[in-house]
Amino acid sequence: MLIPFSPVLWLLALCVLVQLYYVGYYFLPFARRPAEPTAAAAAGPVSVLVCAHNELENLRRLLPLLLQQDYAPGFEVILIDDRSGDDTSPYVQQLTQYYPNVRLVSVDRTPDGLSPKKYALTLGIRTARHEQLLFTDADCIPATSQWISHMQRGFARPAELVLGYSPYVPGPGFLNKLIRFETLLTGAQYLSFAWRGRAYMGVGRNLAYTQHCFRTTKGFASHIRSLGGDDDLLVQDAVQHGQRATVVAEPAAHTLTEAAPTWRAWWRQKRRHLSAGRGYRLADRLRIGNFIGANLLFYITAVALLFSRADWVPLAVLWGARTAAICITYAKLGRRLDDPLPAVWLPLLDVVYFFHYLALGISLFLYRNLRWK
Structure with missing residues (x-):
């Protein structure tokens, strides 16, 4: 005989079951996966591309670290100067005199209606000498001198797309913790989904693909007029064209950036x-939406149940079980990705993040205007 709980409580229980499915099928198995092999078939030389717009100080930090990378097959660094008004161009030109593997591509203007970054990246890719392309942003740094080596191993699995992880540097304050939590949760989704054979996005701060992959998708042609999506929408197109994706998420393969x-x-x-999400395949939107929606509905339903005295006990049980499960899972993911957060903060960060996500969704629905640099 069913206990006569309110329908709202059964809805809460359903939300918890959906969340536990994602925890049990995607997140925990990914966190517990075996260590990635330390050796693989030798990959070929690689072109490392960095697109920069008025990023001189960041480039002074990044480029020396790129040049110190330990990668025997060799690599070139292509800096794409996207309409910078600072001294980016003279600085890189000076480097080219001492390092023959550093090259400069200058963009003076972007054609009307095109995404500046996608246009700049397209010009950079056209000049690349090597088949394998590795991307990061000017405000990032590689976590180790083995970054190129680790990311390039993904191509030998084999794959045409290699998805990496790029955490934010820990800092003081609640905002820093929230940004790092959002990054961890986003990483848990796109990395574990890809690990299960359902790749849907990557991050331009740490992403690699082949020239063949770029040509197969016709570059950024399908979304060249959209500001965002030089990473995730390209992955969407590549997967639709049958390109294989793999994950390289060992800490030595990370890139780091400031929040x-x-x-x-x-x-x-x-x-x-988030604006790029409108270009995702329906299956991907449903998979992501079910996870986000179940979490949001859980909190909204739980708040409603707080006013139902008869349901306080089952509410407490469901809340406690769900909170314990996700906190344990997120803690394991943080350790596995070398991006840990204080465990005591996880419940609060989870609440704030999902309501912040709801506010962002409403904002995008009401105001669609976006600005680039």
């Missing part, structure tokens, strides 16, 4: 990233 310093800056950044 947005203000709420406003992070808000603009996330609006731009």
